[in-house]
Amino acid sequence: MNLNASHTRYSDQMGLFDRVFQISWSYLFFITLIAVIGYVALYSAASGNIEPWALSHAIRFSVGVVGLLVVALIDLKLWHRYAYWIYAIGLCLLLAVEIKGFVGMGAQRWINLGFINLQPSEIMKICVVIALARYFNGVTVEDIRNPKTLIIPLILVLLPTALVMTQPDLGTALMILMVAGAIFFLAGVSYWLFGIVLAGGVACIPVAWHFMQDYQKRRVLTFLNPESDPLGSGYHITQSKIALGSGGISGKGFLEGTQSHLNFLPEKQTDFIFTLMAEEWGFIGSCAILLLFIVIMIYGYLIAFRSNNQFGRLLALGITMNFLLYVFINISMVTGLIPVVGVPLPMISNGGSAMMAALFGFGLIMCVYVHRDYKFGKR
Amino acid sequence: MSQDTDRYKLFSRRAIVLGGLKIGVFGGLAARLGYLQISEQQKFQTMSDKNRIGHRMLPASRGEIVDRFGVPLAVNNQNFRAFIIPEQIEDLDRIFDKLSNFIFLSEFEIEEVRIAITKQRRFTPVLIKEGLNWQQTARLEFHLPELPGLFIEEGEVRHYPLGPATAHLIGYVGRVSETEMTSDPIMSMPGFRIGKTGIEKKYDPVLRGKAGSVRTEVNAVGREIRELAKTESEDGHRVKLTIDAELQIYCQELLAQHKSASCVVMDSQNGQVYALCSSPSFDPNLFSFGISAEQWEELLSNPAVPLTNKAIAGHYPPGSTFKIVTALAALEAGIIDDSTSFYCRGYHEVGRDRFHCWKASGHGHVNLKKSLQQSCDVFYYEVAEKLGIEKIAQMSRRLGLGDQLGIEIPGERSGLVPDKNWKRGHFGTKWQLGETVIASIGQGYLLTTPLQLATMTARVINGKKAVKPILTYDVEGLKVPKPDWPELNINQRHLDLVIQGMNAVTMSEKGTARAARIKEEGMSMGGKTGTAQVRRTTRAQRRAGVKNEDLPWKDRHHALFIAHAPIDNPRYVCAVVVEHGVSGSGTAAPLARDIMTEVQRRNPAINQTSGSESL
Numbered sequence: 001m002n003l004n005a006s007h008t009r010y011s012d013q014m015g016l017f018d019r020v021f022q023i024s025w026s027y028l029f030f031i032t033l034i035a036v037i038g039y040v041a042l043y044s045a046a047s048g049n050i051e052p053w054a055l056s057h058a059i060r061f062s063v064g065v066v067g068l069l070v071v072a073l074i075d076l077k078l079w080h081r082y083a084y085w086i087y088a089i090g091l092c093l094l095l096a097v098e099i100k101g102f103v104g105m106g107a108q109r110w111i112n113l114g115f116i117n118l119q120p121s122e123i124m125k126i127c128v129v130i131a132l133a134r135y136f137n138g139v140t141v142e143d144i145r146n147p148k149t150l151i152i153p154l155i156l157v158l159l160p161t162a163l164v165m166t167q168p169d170l171g172t173a174l175m176i177l178m179v180a181g182a183i184f185f186l187a188g189v190s191y192w193l194f195g196i197v198l199a200g201g202v203a204c205i206p207v208a209w210h211f212m213q214d215y216q217k218r219r220v221l222t223f224l225n226p227e228s229d230p231l232g233s234g235y236h237i238t239q240s241k242i243a244l245g246s247g248g249i250s251g252k253g254f255l256e257g258t259q260s261h262l263n264f265l266p267e268k269q270t271d272f273i274f275t276l277m278a279e280e281w282g283f284i285g286s287c288a289i290l291l292l293f294i295v296i297m298i299y300g301y302l303i304a305f306r307s308n309n310q311f312g313r314l315l316a317l318g319i320t321m322n323f324l325l326y327v328f329i330n331i332s333m334v335t336g337l338i339p340v341v342g343v344p345l346p347m348i349s350n351g352g353s354a355m356m357a358a359l360f361g362f363g364l365i366m367c368v369y370v371h372r373d374y375k376f377g378k379r
Numbered sequence: 380m381s382q383d384t385d386r387y388k389l390f391s392r393r394a395i396v397l398g399g400l401k402i403g404v405f406g407g408l409a410a411r412l413g414y415l416q417i418s419e420q421q422k423f424q425t426m427s428d429k430n431r432i433g434h435r436m437l438p439a440s441r442g443e444i445v446d447r448f449g450v451p452l453a454v455n456n457q458n459f460r461a462f463i464i465p466e467q468i469e470d471l472d473r474i475f476d477k478l479s480n481f482i483f484l485s486e487f488e489i490e491e492v493r494i495a496i497t498k499q500r501r502f503t504p505v506l507i508k509e510g511l512n513w514q515q516t517a518r519l520e521f522h523l524p525e526l527p528g529l530f531i532e533e534g535e536v537r538h539y540p541l542g543p544a545t546a547h548l549i550g551y552v553g554r555v556s557e558t559e560m561t562s563d564p565i566m567s568m569p570g571f572r573i574g575k576t577g578i579e580k581k582y583d584p585v586l587r588g589k590a591g592s593v594r595t596e597v598n599a600v601g602r603e604i605r606e607l608a609k610t611e612s613e614d615g616h617r618v619k620l621t622i623d624a625e626l627q628i629y630c631q632e633l634l635a636q637h638k639s640a641s642c643v644v645m646d647s648q649n650g651q652v653y654a655l656c657s658s659p660s661f662d663p664n665l666f667s668f669g670i671s672a673e674q675w676e677e678l679l680s681n682p683a684v685p686l687t688n689k690a691i692a693g694h695y696p697p698g699s700t701f702k703i704v705t706a707l708a709a710l711e712a713g714i715i716d717d718s719t720s721f722y723c724r725g726y727h728e729v730g731r732d733r734f735h736c737w738k739a740s741g742h743g744h745v746n747l748k749k750s751l752q753q754s755c756d757v758f759y760y761e762v763a764e765k766l767g768i769e770k771i772a773q774m775s776r777r778l779g780l781g782d783q784l785g786i787e788i789p790g791e792r793s794g795l796v797p798d799k800n801w802k803r804g805h806f807g808t809k810w811q812l813g814e815t816v817i818a819s820i821g822q823g824y825l826l827t828t829p830l831q832l833a834t835m836t837a838r839v840i841n842g843k844k845a846v847k848p849i850l851t852y853d854v855e856g857l858k859v860p861k862p863d864w865p866e867l868n869i870n871q872r873h874l875d876l877v878i879q880g881m882n883a884v885t886m887s888e889k890g891t892a893r894a895a896r897i898k899e900e901g902m903s904m905g906g907k908t909g910t911a912q913v914r915r916t917t918r919a920q921r922r923a924g925v926k927n928e929d930l931p932w933k934d935r936h937h938a939l940f941i942a943h944a945p946i947d948n949p950r951y952v953c954a955v956v957v958e959h960g961v962s963g964s965g966t967a968a969p970l971a972r973d974i975m976t977e978v979q980r981r982n983p984a985i986n987q988t989s990g991s992e993s994l
Contacts, residue, residue: 245423262598283416
């Protein structure tokens with residue numbers, strides 16, 4: 001039975017020292033590279049100042065990288081064992097903001113932890129991935145054909161989705177659904193089931209429209225025709241496109257972006273940071289950034305394929321998917337492909353919560369890599 | 380283990396599908412970026428520049444207008460204007476509410492501001508009110524902290540120190556209308572005013588100057604970050620007129636004794652106009668901040684048409700002042716000489732028609748000098764019969780009647796000198812001898828303006844050149860060409876005969892304007908009275924002996940007088956017309972006397988400074 005006898009050194013029992021040696025430093029290098037680009041972009045966003053964004057970005061990253069390594073060095077079995085507990089903690093945090101938001105005024109999506117404003121929904125996305133990975137790790141290829149098997153994971157997904165939806169944060173809710181969908185897909189759920197859900201989803205759009213908040217509806221309408229109100233709600237997207245387009249092939253040059261530095265571009269240090277980079281560095285620069293994200297994606301895949309356990313594979317690809325979703329949504333948004341939904345560009349946009357979540361995720365992927373030769377039982 | 384291998388295979392297949400999908404999305408994003416940043420680059424570059432580069436115009440001061448001595452006739456005053464920046468205002472109603480404590484804003488003004496706000500970009504200032512006085516400005520400045528989004532700016536507003544006295548001459552300025560819009564960028568400046576009438580209109584391109592501009596890099600809220608390029612503005616040029624401001628005021632006040640009158644005082648040698656007045660007048664300063672509807676209505680409905688410059692646009696039959704034209708034409712044609720005389724028995728018959736002399740009892744034997752002195756009509760009836768209308772018309776034109784003289788203010792009318800051709804063209808009928816007869820004494824179809832009458836007199840006095848009236852003394856930075864008038868080509872002896880007759884009008888015992896002669900030593904004037912019928916005196920009126928002054932104002936005769944002075948070496952000429960003033964000798968001549976006395980006393984042709992204050 002033991003076909004991998006030669007790898008016993010790494011399987012099941014590894015000392016801390018062994019693990020450190022298993023860390024993929026090249027993966028960490030690319031992660032760091034993204035953060036460095038973020039630092040440079042934020043430096044430019046502040047018109048050539050490290051205050052107020054670039055410096056805190058660097059500090060956050062430095063702290064975060066330590067966290068990443070800690071997460072990576074924790075035994076993967078522990079992540080597996082406590083997967084549902086972690087999920088439960090995430091859910092509690094989500095409930096906490098929900099109650100707090102209910103008591104306070106309006107939609108408050110974060111909890112102040114002193115050094116950081118933690119947005120539980122960001123963490124929750126990863127918690128869902130962990131929980132689902134744990135669940136599907138224990139499901140055989142045969143079981144997965146049985147729809148009953150999907151009841152528990154569906155509950156795992158829909159519970160936080162519903163909570164996030166009531167915040168209301170439609171974007172995050174959709175992201176949780178998409179990440180979960182990816183894991184269901186990777187776990188082997190039949191294509192036709194996806195077909196049914198997709199069809200059902202489309203049918204639900206009118207219903208969803210009905211439940212949307214006014215500002216959400218306005219965003220969608222503005223997206224469909226941004227020129228209708230160039231100084232009102234269409235302003236963001238129009239100015240973003242002007243900034244991108246005027247960047248041209250080679251860009252206006254570092255610190256020379258007129259749209260961003262003259263404040264025509266809104267939210268240039270957060271949601272529209274990609275626009276700032278594309279304006280200053282042009283098509284070449286923006287494609288280079290895309291390429292970097294592709295590299296991150298490829299690492300995710302290589303690690304998943306290399307992993308010897310289903311838990312690790314699903315975890316690696318699930319989290320990669322989660323990360324890429326941010327990237328896709330953010331860039332689609334600033335290029336005017338989808339409505340403005342307020343999703344940051346992870347590791348680059350100014351903001352603590354998103355970076356913490358991203359680094360936590362990368363830590364888990366790294367953990368999968370470090371423990372790539374582990375084999376799990378079904379439970 | 381095979382269980383896990385199967386799962387791994389399934390996972391791998393699914394992962395590859397999902398990975399392909401993601402690569403597809405990346406490809407889509409790259410394509411989108413390529414579209415925006417390569418295909419559409421030009422378009423977005425332009426939009427970005429439009430965003431980034433702001434144009435701000437720099438105002439140019441409007442050129443001053445001064446009289447011949449430098450007395451200001453049109454100047455620029457400080458104009459405090461209140462603006463709001465819509466972007467910085469939370470509650471517009473509250474602002475209006477607060478403002479009403481300090482300045483008066485009508486419903487209409489508030490409505491205008493509201494409309495302007497909706498039309499402009501949120502950071503473009505909107506004018507609330509201009510022409511704020513010191514007190515209002517000070518109070519607003521003091522309360523600025525309570526009025527966020529409000530600011531006060533100092534601009535310029537046109538002011539006319541002489542007010543009504545120069546209203547027709549200088550004109551006024553107003554907002555640019557659609558038809559006046561040209562490509563000159565200065566016109567789009569807030570608060571720019573264009574010359575609407577008078578000198579302000581004629582010289583507007585010179586007066587308005589050139590707007591400067593600053594190209595600035597602006598940020599999203601329109602705040603200027605740095606200057607990219609700057610062109611300084613050029614102020615308008617100063618225009619100096621030939622007018623003597625004090626004489627102008629004097630004349631205007633004089634004319635104001637009558638319901639409606641006008642006068643022109645000019646120089647027979649160089650054509651310079653010293654005074655050009657039309658009464659009643661209006662205050663051009665009313666137009667500075669936009670005239671109210673009531674005031675405008677009042678000006679329009681006044682039967683004495685205060686808005687019309689009657690000195691250049693009033694059409695009057697010249698009456699007996701025209702006799703000098705008929706006399707010169709007859710002298711030139713050889714029909715009369717200084718000794719030729721006709722017998723006046725109070726009327727003259729042409730065919731079956733009887734033409735009356737103003738003196739029913741007749742003048743007896745009348746020669747040229749006496750015909751002018753006593754303004755005998757019959758003398759001219761006799762002459763006209765032999766002379767014919769064509770020769771009269773020709774002489775009229777040579778003396779400056781029947782066409783515009785090209786004075787430097789718009790609105791000049793051309794008058795009318797009828798002849799056979801004109802009548803055929805106009806009525807399609809043949810010219811009648813009787814029409815020549817009444818034309819000879821300046822009645823019938825003949826129409827002249829006061830400016831033409833003054834010019835006619837100037838040409839007679841000048842004798843050499845066909846003088847034209849000139850208002851421009853000089854324009855700063857601009858070459859005003861020296862006038863080049865054609866020769867008059869009228870026999871000097873003939874002119875002297877006519878001038879002698881005109882001198883007799885005031886100087887001799889029986890002259891029609893004897894009562895209005897100037898008694899000051901060396902200032903005597905010569906002239907010619909004119910009493911122009913507005914409506915033909917009917918037989919019934921003649922029989923009943925109805926006095927003209929008892930008729931309704933509109934039906935009374937016009938009173939005219941043309942004059943020159945001093946008689947020894949005449950230089951100044953003037954024409955005075957009092958609408959429906961009944962009698963040339965009784966109404967117009969005394970005005971001319973006062974005007975001619977004043978102009979000689981001031982002697983603007985010789986004096987270099989404007990009288991009293993400069994002494």
